Amino acid sequence: MEKRVTFKGWLLPLALVFPQAFISAVFFFYPAGQAVWQSMFIPDPFGLSSQFVGLGNFEYLFSDPYYRSSFVTTAVFSTLVTVVSMVPALFLAVLADRLVKGAGTYRTLLIWPYAVAPAVAGVLWMFMFNTRVGVVSWYLGQLGYTWNHVLDPNEAMGLVVVASAWGRISYNFLFFYAALQAVPRSLIEAAAIDGARFWRRFFTIVLPMLSPTTFFLLVVNIVYAFFETFGVIHTITSGGPQQATTILVYKVYADGFVGQDLGSSAAQSVVLLVVVGALTVIQFRFIERRVHY
Amino acid sequence: MADQPMNDAGGMVEKRGRSLWLTHAMMILGVLVIFFPIWLAFVASTVTQPDIVSPPMPVLPGSHFFENYSRALLAGVNVPVATMMLNSLVMAVGIAIGKIIISLLSAFAIVYFRFPFRGAFFWMIFITLMLPVEVRIVPTYEVIAGFGMLNSYSGLIFPLIASATATFLFRQFFLTIPDELAEAARVDGARPMRFFVDIVVPMSRTNIAALFVILFIYGWNQYLWPLLITTDPSMNTIVMGIRQMFPSGDDIADWPVIMATSILAMIPPVIVVVSMQKLFIRGLVESEK
Numbered sequence: 001m002e003k004r005v006t007f008k009g010w011l012l013p014l015a016l017v018f019p020q021a022f023i024s025a026v027f028f029f030y031p032a033g034q035a036v037w038q039s040m041f042i043p044d045p046f047g048l049s050s051q052f053v054g055l056g057n058f059e060y061l062f063s064d065p066y067y068r069s070s071f072v073t074t075a076v077f078s079t080l081v082t083v084v085s086m087v088p089a090l091f092l093a094v095l096a097d098r099l100v101k102g103a104g105t106y107r108t109l110l111i112w113p114y115a116v117a118p119a120v121a122g123v124l125w126m127f128m129f130n131t132r133v134g135v136v137s138w139y140l141g142q143l144g145y146t147w148n149h150v151l152d153p154n155e156a157m158g159l160v161v162v163a164s165a166w167g168r169i170s171y172n173f174l175f176f177y178a179a180l181q182a183v184p185r186s187l188i189e190a191a192a193i194d195g196a197r198f199w200r201r202f203f204t205i206v207l208p209m210l211s212p213t214t215f216f217l218l219v220v221n222i223v224y225a226f227f228e229t230f231g232v233i234h235t236i237t238s239g240g241p242q243q244a245t246t247i248l249v250y251k252v253y254a255d256g257f258v259g260q261d262l263g264s265s266a267a268q269s270v271v272l273l274v275v276v277g278a279l280t281v282i283q284f285r286f287i288e289r290r291v292h293y
Numbered sequence: 294m295a296d297q298p299m300n301d302a303g304g305m306v307e308k309r310g311r312s313l314w315l316t317h318a319m320m321i322l323g324v325l326v327i328f329f330p331i332w333l334a335f336v337a338s339t340v341t342q343p344d345i346v347s348p349p350m351p352v353l354p355g356s357h358f359f360e361n362y363s364r365a366l367l368a369g370v371n372v373p374v375a376t377m378m379l380n381s382l383v384m385a386v387g388i389a390i391g392k393i394i395i396s397l398l399s400a401f402a403i404v405y406f407r408f409p410f411r412g413a414f415f416w417m418i419f420i421t422l423m424l425p426v427e428v429r430i431v432p433t434y435e436v437i438a439g440f441g442m443l444n445s446y447s448g449l450i451f452p453l454i455a456s457a458t459a460t461f462l463f464r465q466f467f468l469t470i471p472d473e474l475a476e477a478a479r480v481d482g483a484r485p486m487r488f489f490v491d492i493v494v495p496m497s498r499t500n501i502a503a504l505f506v507i508l509f510i511y512g513w514n515q516y517l518w519p520l521l522i523t524t525d526p527s528m529n530t531i532v533m534g535i536r537q538m539f540p541s542g543d544d545i546a547d548w549p550v551i552m553a554t555s556i557l558a559m560i561p562p563v564i565v566v567v568s569m570q571k572l573f574i575r576g577l578v579e580s581e582k
Contacts (some may be wrong), residue, residue, distance in 0.1 A: 003468065005475040006405055007485040013406035017414055020399040020460065027433060028421050028455040034432035088323070095320045102317065108567060109324045112331065115562035117514035117532045123555050124330040127337065133548065135333060138348040169327060174574055231516035235536050256431040257521065265431050 032273070038266035050263075057267035066243060067251070067268070074247040077161060078225035085165035085221055086214075089172030094202065096173075097180040107177065114170035118163075119231030125163035126236045149237065153244030156237045160245050163236060164229045172217055179213040180206065219283045226275065248272055331559070337552035338362070345548045357549065365553040370538040374554050377531040380449075382561070384519070384530055385512035387450040389505050392459050397497070400463035401489050405475065418457035434521055444525040453511075453518060459504055466500050467493065503576030506569050510562045531558045 039057050041050040061067050092110065096103045113121070128136045129149060137147040149155040183206055191201045230249050233239060239246035239254060246254065252272065256265030333352075337345055340355035365374045402408070403415060433452050442448030470493065478488040494501075519533040529537060535554050539546050566573050 003404055003472065003475070005472040005479070006407055007475075007479070007488075009406065009485070010408040012485060013402035013408040013411075016402035016406075017399040019395040020418065020457075021414060023395065023451060023455045024417060024421050024457075026455075027436060027452040028429075029417075031429045031432035031436055034435070035429050038432065092320065092323045095316050095323070098316050099313075099320070102320075106320050106324060108570060110327060111566055111570065111573075112563055113327060115510060115566040116331070116559045117516065117562070119514075119516040119532050120535065120555050120558050121330070123535050123551070124334050127548070127552065128330060128333060132545075133345050133348055133350065135349050135352075166327070166330065178574075231532070234516070234520075252430065253517065257434075262431060269429055269431065 035266045035269040035273070038262055039270045042263045053263075057263045058271075061264060061267050061271070066246075069243065070246050070248055070251050073243075073245065074226065077157065077229075077245070077247050078222050080157075080161040081164045081168070081225040081229070082218060082221040084161055085168035086172050086217060089169045090176050092169070093173050093176035093180055094206075096177055107174075110173050111170050113167040116167055117231060118167065118229055119235050121163050121167050122160075122232040122235030125159060125166070129159055151241055153241055156241055156245050160229070160233055160236050164225065164232045168221060168224060172221070175213055175217055176210065179210050183209050216283075219279060223276070223279055226272075226279075248275075334552045334555050337548055338556050340549060342547065342549055346545060361549040361553045362557070365550045365557065369554070370547060370550065372526040372529060372534070374531060374534070374557055376527055377529050377534040378557060378561075380446075380523075380528060381513050381530040381532065381558075383446050384449045384515070385509045385561075387446060388453050388512035389508035391450060392454040392508055393501055393504055395454065396457075396459035396463050397494065397501075400460050400467055401493060403460075404464055404467040405485065418460050421455060421457045430517065430521060437522055443522050444528045448522050449519060449528075449530070453515065459508070462500065462504060463497065466497060470496060499572070499575075502569070503572045506565055506573045507576040509565055513562050
């Protein structure tokens, strides 16, 4: 879509786009280009010069068992975060949708966790499950279960998943609730007259009508789990134990800043770049399709 | 939200009696479960260290609210929490306002002018949509270090306003402004910037406000970027500073102060979200389109 009525001149519009163009160039395109460039070099141990290795960093990367296991970890983590954040949200949205009175109050209360930063959520959950002072781990101990996410990889994964999914429940709830409100009442009442009970109506009518929202949320939640959960992992596990919670973004940080392996870190950035690109294409494809509904 | 003029509470699908109470009960249970971590943090911020280190800690607030919060705000662990909150505020407001201004200007140019490289520019901002700062941290860090912008507000703010979501949102909105308004402005001989200031910006105020809410929370909740570039504790933001309050090694953390800080870190974004709920939901839905 384009405007028919436009103003004349070219100097003014160029001046208007300049701030954004300049900031994008300096803080976005140049660093992104650098990442691609650096991914093809290996700096010498003194950082004085670097040697061109072409795709060598990538070959090395994919032959590195730690990196491959980080891919698996990321896949497991993002799948779990997506499921754990979407299922309870849908359940709560269905409940809220059945209420005429009070739904607004519940919505206000449920929005809260969205505003809590992932890193702060990490601190809250780490406090509850702390091996020394945590309330939940203490009660688990009373029940005869020794909780120790510092040593147990599965418990560590479980904890970072729940802490990451927690705030997302609010977000998903808002979208599901809005979508449920938009389902035509007449459809549901017609099914009710035909004798369909609540759950049958839900699975045969409501859920299919929610599919655009569900698919949209799937993509955004995966993007969230990939890129915005760094704070949760850094505060709770720092990627451990034995790298059990080292997702790809955490590894870029750990190798680039802690390990100072710039070539590998840059190559990892490029891999992530491709992943984001693919996810974005999926998202836009989907949104284009939704327009035709 | 759809209007439902025909949907009275007594519709045949609506549940009454026991079923309604059951729905409320499950809803309340859900809210309680979701709220539990925040409640526990609040309780921990009002009791003493001995109350916490000998589990189980109490589940009702204690009497040390003022003591713990003033200790956090004025002394903190490495740096007073008040300082970190100020840094977070500057960063969040800077990102929100900066992004809104540059996006309003460039969206106005893209929609209301035909100029050289317009298409190229459009694609350039389109690409920036795709790359979160997490992906390009090492080179971006080097750029900031090269400019001597480590431990500075500009270093905290600029790399995070280089993204195009806001530009797209404003472009979408400007396209819906009736052409007659621009026509009339042109006939009256108004300069483009007059039209921008007198008509376009005031008409966009709801969008601006909605975007401000979203961007404020985005900026306030940043973690990785401040962690990298603020090595000086007095430049730490509150969200990244909490983790720095944990002692290294086997020392026991000062839980009441850390939990008070966690509560302080969530208060501003929670106030913004809850008090501007309608704007927030609108901003969320629109910026994701």
